[in-house]
Amino acid sequence: MTIEEPMHKQIARELKINQSAQCPYVVVYYQSFYNNGVISIILEYMDGGSLEDFLSIVKTIPEPYLAAICKQVLKGLIYLHHEKHIIHRDLKPSNLLINHRGEVKITDFGVSAIMETTSGLANTFIGTYIYMSPERITGNPGGYNYRSDIWSLGLILLKCATGKFPYTPPDKKEGWENIYQLIEVVVEKPPPSAPSDQFSLEFCSFISACLQKNPKDRKSAPDLVRHPFISMYEDLDVDLSAYFSNGGSTLATI
Secondary structure, X not given: OOOOHHHHHHHHHHHHHHHHOOOOOEOOEEEEEEEOOEEEEEEOOOOOOEHHHHHHHHOOOOHHHHHHHHHHHHHXXXXXXXXXXXXXXXXXXXXXXXXXXXXXXXXXXXXXHHHHHHOOOXXXXXXXXXXXXXXXXXXXXXXXXXXXXXXXXXXXXXXXXHOOOOOOOOOOXXXXXXXXXXXXXXXXOOOOOOOOXXXXXXXXXXXXXXXXXXXXXXXXXXXXXXXXXXXXXXXXXXXXXXXXXXXXXXXXXX
């Protein structure tokens, strides 16, 4: 943390915001302390790792489980957006943590965005910015609001469903030449959609509701939690606890 004092104070403010966020769908933040140039943060232990880790094992997640996962994430976003007035700003599979009880919780909001502004773009662009909404990428003069997180959620769900990131580079063998090539596609091209021949009408509709390029056209988290996709599998009594365990998630124990 070899940074200037104003940035120290800004990070301290964000840490206090995080500590005030107490919700079953947000990773519990217990305490933080600063010592010898290092900030340490004590968080709730989530023994299943991240959704990114889980995806690397199972490759794709079927719709019934995806609906159950999404419902928990939406409840977390409802709390952050509408009760705490916090925009996550960095929603991606590695920031959604799971545990052996079948719980899915949002983590790492606030501080990460500040830390990245101090370290330049080189190391942070690829990992974080691929889930960023068009209005954030372009630096919309009108700014951005909580609906930027909804765009990120749509991309996360598409990756979980299809097993690959929704934006495909022009040359699939070579990949993206640079991050700016990807940014141009996100800003200029139509948004991704779920293949209607592979997924339910409800899932396709849900993805479309998230991935509207104009943020005003995107649904809010309270709207989305009432979407038919979220409720259509509830009668199946989906067991995320068993799914995470049987799916091969490395459930570490203390």
